[in-house]
Amino acid sequence: MYRFLSQFLLLFLFCGNITLAQKEDSLVIRKIFTAAISDTTAYHNLRYLCTQIGGRLCGSPQAEKAVQWSKTTLDAMGLDSVWLQECKVRHWVRGNTEGLAAARGASQPVRLHACAIGGSVGTGKSGLNATVVEVKDFEELKTIGRKNIEGKIVFFNHPPDQSHYNTFGSYGELVRYRVFGANYAASYGAIGVVVRSATVAHDDFPHTGILHYADTVKKIPAMALSANDAEKLGRLLKADPRLKVTMKLSSTEYPEATSCNVIGEIRGAVHPERVIVLGGHLDSWDTGQGANDDGTGIMQAIDVLRIFKALDIKPECTIRAVLFMDEEMAQRGAKKYGEFAKAQEELYRSSRASGSANALTAEATQAPRGSHHVAAIETDRGGFTPFGFSIEATDGQIGKIRGWKELLLPYGLYLFEKGGSGVDIRELKSLGVPLLDLVPDSQRYFDFHHSASDIFTNVNPRELQLGSFSIAAMVYLIDKYGL
Amino acid sequence: MYRFLSQFLLLFLFCGNITLAQKEDSLVIRKIFTAAISDTTAYHNLRYLCTQIGGRLCGSPQAEKAVQWSKTTLDAMGLDSVWLQECKVRHWVRGNTEGLAAARGASQPVRLHACAIGGSVGTGKSGLNATVVEVKDFEELKTIGRKNIEGKIVFFNHPPDQSHYNTFGSYGELVRYRVFGANYAASYGAIGVVVRSATVAHDDFPHTGILHYADTVKKIPAMALSANDAEKLGRLLKADPRLKVTMKLSSTEYPEATSCNVIGEIRGAVHPERVIVLGGHLDSWDTGQGANDDGTGIMQAIDVLRIFKALDIKPECTIRAVLFMDEEMAQRGAKKYGEFAKAQEELYRSSRASGSANALTAEATQAPRGSHHVAAIETDRGGFTPFGFSIEATDGQIGKIRGWKELLLPYGLYLFEKGGSGVDIRELKSLGVPLLDLVPDSQRYFDFHHSASDIFTNVNPRELQLGSFSIAAMVYLIDKYGL
Numbered sequence: 001m002y003r004f005l006s007q008f009l010l011l012f013l014f015c016g017n018i019t020l021a022q023k024e025d026s027l028v029i030r031k032i033f034t035a036a037i038s039d040t041t042a043y044h045n046l047r048y049l050c051t052q053i054g055g056r057l058c059g060s061p062q063a064e065k066a067v068q069w070s071k072t073t074l075d076a077m078g079l080d081s082v083w084l085q086e087c088k089v090r091h092w093v094r095g096n097t098e099g100l101a102a103a104r105g106a107s108q109p110v111r112l113h114a115c116a117i118g119g120s121v122g123t124g125k126s127g128l129n130a131t132v133v134e135v136k137d138f139e140e141l142k143t144i145g146r147k148n149i150e151g152k153i154v155f156f157n158h159p160p161d162q163s164h165y166n167t168f169g170s171y172g173e174l175v176r177y178r179v180f181g182a183n184y185a186a187s188y189g190a191i192g193v194v195v196r197s198a199t200v201a202h203d204d205f206p207h208t209g210i211l212h213y214a215d216t217v218k219k220i221p222a223m224a225l226s227a228n229d230a231e232k233l234g235r236l237l238k239a240d241p242r243l244k245v246t247m248k249l250s251s252t253e254y255p256e257a258t259s260c261n262v263i264g265e266i267r268g269a270v271h272p273e274r275v276i277v278l279g280g281h282l283d284s285w286d287t288g289q290g291a292n293d294d295g296t297g298i299m300q301a302i303d304v305l306r307i308f309k310a311l312d313i314k315p316e317c318t319i320r321a322v323l324f325m326d327e328e329m330a331q332r333g334a335k336k337y338g339e340f341a342k343a344q345e346e347l348y349r350s351s352r353a354s355g356s357a358n359a360l361t362a363e364a365t366q367a368p369r370g371s372h373h374v375a376a377i378e379t380d381r382g383g384f385t386p387f388g389f390s391i392e393a394t395d396g397q398i399g400k401i402r403g404w405k406e407l408l409l410p411y412g413l414y415l416f417e418k419g420g421s422g423v424d425i426r427e428l429k430s431l432g433v434p435l436l437d438l439v440p441d442s443q444r445y446f447d448f449h450h451s452a453s454d455i456f457t458n459v460n461p462r463e464l465q466l467g468s469f470s471i472a473a474m475v476y477l478i479d480k481y482g483l
Numbered sequence: 484m485y486r487f488l489s490q491f492l493l494l495f496l497f498c499g500n501i502t503l504a505q506k507e508d509s510l511v512i513r514k515i516f517t518a519a520i521s522d523t524t525a526y527h528n529l530r531y532l533c534t535q536i537g538g539r540l541c542g543s544p545q546a547e548k549a550v551q552w553s554k555t556t557l558d559a560m561g562l563d564s565v566w567l568q569e570c571k572v573r574h575w576v577r578g579n580t581e582g583l584a585a586a587r588g589a590s591q592p593v594r595l596h597a598c599a600i601g602g603s604v605g606t607g608k609s610g611l612n613a614t615v616v617e618v619k620d621f622e623e624l625k626t627i628g629r630k631n632i633e634g635k636i637v638f639f640n641h642p643p644d645q646s647h648y649n650t651f652g653s654y655g656e657l658v659r660y661r662v663f664g665a666n667y668a669a670s671y672g673a674i675g676v677v678v679r680s681a682t683v684a685h686d687d688f689p690h691t692g693i694l695h696y697a698d699t700v701k702k703i704p705a706m707a708l709s710a711n712d713a714e715k716l717g718r719l720l721k722a723d724p725r726l727k728v729t730m731k732l733s734s735t736e737y738p739e740a741t742s743c744n745v746i747g748e749i750r751g752a753v754h755p756e757r758v759i760v761l762g763g764h765l766d767s768w769d770t771g772q773g774a775n776d777d778g779t780g781i782m783q784a785i786d787v788l789r790i791f792k793a794l795d796i797k798p799e800c801t802i803r804a805v806l807f808m809d810e811e812m813a814q815r816g817a818k819k820y821g822e823f824a825k826a827q828e829e830l831y832r833s834s835r836a837s838g839s840a841n842a843l844t845a846e847a848t849q850a851p852r853g854s855h856h857v858a859a860i861e862t863d864r865g866g867f868t869p870f871g872f873s874i875e876a877t878d879g880q881i882g883k884i885r886g887w888k889e890l891l892l893p894y895g896l897y898l899f900e901k902g903g904s905g906v907d908i909r910e911l912k913s914l915g916v917p918l919l920d921l922v923p924d925s926q927r928y929f930d931f932h933h934s935a936s937d938i939f940t941n942v943n944p945r946e947l948q949l950g951s952f953s954i955a956a957m958v959y960l961i962d963k964y965g966l
Contacts, residue, residue, distance in 0.1 A: 033646065033648070034646040037645050037646055037648075038645045038646055040685075162520050162521045162945070163516065163517040163520055163521055165516070165520075165893060165894050165895060165949075167945070200945065202523075202944075385868070385924050385926050387895070410648060411648050412648060412870070412924075414897040414898075415897075441868050441895075441924065443868050443943055443945045443946050443949070444943050444945075444946070447943070460926060460927050460930070461685075462645070462650070462683065462926045462927075463926050463927070466648075466926070
């Protein structure tokens with residue numbers, strides 16, 4: 001179409017009944033929007049992180065480069081404070097050998113697009129070679145029973161149910177096979193496991209992700225298979241159930257390494273001890289560039305600070321961006337930050353209990369004793385057009401956020417739903433901190449998620465920057481009105 | 484992120500207060516959703532149209548192939564009626580020569596990414612070679628004046644204003660230079676015009692589109708320049724204002740050709756004479772594959788009929804898909820359909836005036852005399868995640884549509900705004916027909932629009948199919964409750 005429908009746009013931008021009291025907020029939010037959408041710093045930073053550093057699994061040299069790059073980037077922004085928060089991380093390395101092939105008798109083996117599931121043990125140099133038991137789910141495994149599984153490779157071939165509007169629904173039904181498939185299969189005596197990738201796409205990319213080995217069963221090698229090749233292997237097995245599969249993995253777990261959360265903040269002008277924390281995770285899977293998971297979240301977190309600085313908005317509370325380390329394997333960064341927040345909260349409470357309100361006010365220009373988290377916002381669902389927020393908070397707090405809807409609707413934010421939050425901020429739940437997750441469009445997320453297609457070129461700058469806007473606007477409102 | 488937040492999804496899917504009366508509708512709409520999202524027929528048909536037929540400007544052999552393919556596809560669907568509606572179309576051909584280069588003195592010319600604007604006259608074999616007057620807008624052209632423009636090439640270099648949430652806002656400010664730039668420049672004596680592409684992307688693709696020559700001024704050759712090369716040419720001109728540009732275009736306008744709208748319908752079980760029409764346009768620009776503009780609209784229109792057939796929903800009114808020819812150049816298909824609809828409406832009104840209501844009821848099982856359009860829905864803003872509809876109708880009708888919001892919100896449709904409609908259905912406005920435009924996410928549309936990047940691989944199957952769902956659900960509700 002080529003004609004521009006100006007009436008529509010005007011109505012769209014200024015719809016709703018904005019009261020006079022909201023007019024000032026409306027203007028500030030418009031400025032935040034313009035500062036977010038018109039500046040491509042976040043996009044160009046993402047290009048660097050993705051193409052010059054690349055996939056950055058915790059414990060890897062790339063993860064450490066990402067830490068250094070982030071620290072340098074935050075240092076250059078003229079923030080009030082930038083620091084590293086050390087944590088221990090797992091150090092799992094995929095290695096160079098990663099192969100899966102199916103062979104029918106003496107014929108040429110069919111190579112399949114597969115990769116090690118994160119945390120998998122290796123196969124040893126000789127690899128595994130065994131017949132395959134294909135199942136759709138854990139129930140079917142149980143029905144087939146140990147005597148038909150022992151010494152074989154189990155193949156979980158569970159296709160996605162596309163009939164969820166939100167693709168996290170489909171993912172949620174599939175991810176269990178990747179996470180727990182090895183345990184279940186091993187408990188029936190399997191020697192290896194192959195899992196159809198947890199994606200709604202019909203693609204050739206294997207999608208990796210973490211697995212959890214139980215202490216009670218043998219750790220067996222586990223591979224993720226692309227959706228297209230899962231269908232192919234299914235067809236091959238139908239034609240020849242005695243088909244054998246060869247699996248070779250050189251993955252290894254090394255001793256734990258030291259890494260860091262990277263933290264930058266603008267100190268609150270009125271209540272420096274009250275903290276609004278926001279962030280995504282700096283680590284990523286190693287198969288792609290960690291663009292939508294979660295390079296975009298990192299860039300949005302940094303961008304929120306840039307926007308506040310650019311507009312010279314002096315927040316009442318401290319605005320802190322945390323670039324969490326190790327979301328993908330064991331959330332060690334999140335745990336570390338959670339411990340820190342708890343200790344700070346205790347200090348804050350004991351300060352308040354011992355001192356008077358006046359004493360606290362007098363301290364406001366100095367470093368406060370302890371700190372209190374007002375809210376936490378996570379961005380880890382991809383850099384797509386945002387729809388709103390999933391909120392884990394009291395009904396009263398959710399109601400308050402919904403009261404801001406008319407201010408945000410012109411920018412496509414319509415969804416303010418009670419719901420779960422991300423794992424990086426969940427550690428703060430026990431402190432009673434309201435938790436918010438940015439909810440972007442989910443349709444394309446699992447096309448890229450944890451695969452070699454999670455690359456910079458699959459990010460659109462405007463969609464990315466709309467995420468920066470959404471978080472910045474929410475931070476502005478929480479800072480001004482509290483929760 | 485790797486944990487699935489099931490609480491969030493459930494709440495998201497079942498939010499809002501759905502009354503008991505809406506429960507049945509809610510179930511049918513859920514079925515329509517599943518039928519739309521789980522079936523990839525539309526996506527695979529789009530692959531064929533884009534990759535086997537490709538760009539299909541009206542009058543071209545590809546456009547005729549597209550007509551035949553559509554007719555065959557609709558014929559195979561077991562519809563009640565499929566027919567072609569002839570119309571005359573312009574026949575403009577780009578030709579093989581299309582070059583734009585800038586040269587500073589005797590140095591090697593710099594080739595620029597440019598293409599003819601649709602409908603442009605050619606330059607003749609020797610091409611144009613002239614100095615350049617760069618302007619930002621029409622105002623600046625006026626200020627510079629005829630004596631500084633005569634015999635030169637005018638370069639409209641107007642960068643996009645990114646600060647619209649809806650990118651149609653940015654496009655609307657740019658498209659005037661493409662459409663009217665040649666007229667303005669010629670009226671000041673320019674011999675050619677180069678226009679920065681009407682896009683919000685920073686890319687190397689020239690984005691074409693139609694221009695309109697006025698009868699009162701000389702027709703001068705016109706080219707669209709990629710955004711990146713518009714910046715480059717700007718820099719070159721700054722360094723050397725005497726720089727010359729060479730323009731070569733072999734584009735030619737041939738005598739008008741005959742083409743067709745392609746129409747398929749499911750006849751109404753109760754009111755066959757009442758028609759709900761929906762559609763997109765079959766033609767496209769020739770530089771890409773016409774994927775998001777408007778292959779996706781064509782596939783959604785066909786898909787709505789498929790969904791009704793698959794679910795065996797027998798609509799009370801006739802559901803008619805029109806694949807309009809020639810939206811991009813002169814909307815000849817739309818005009819033809821408009822004339823047809825007007826003639827049918829007259830027949831319908833005179834039938835009602837002459838016959839009794841009973842007589843009309845008795846006729847309902849036979850071919851009705853004349854027909855009346857209940858509503859028209861256009862889909863021509865790209866195959867991206869839909870947000871709702873722009874509605875050109877009475878306040879009462881818009882209110883009625885908004886009353887269905889709770890049924891559609893679980894599928895991301897939140898926007899039901901008074902606004903303009905697309906040009907293919909606008910011909911029906913004078914008949915008082917309520918007009919609806921599907922409104923998808925606009926962020927990526929102008930990255931692809933009218934350029935070589937408007938290709939199949941830039942369409943996501945789920946986003947495409949959400950569009951099919953949105954229109955099918957709206958058709959279902961309009962058919963059941965009227966407007």
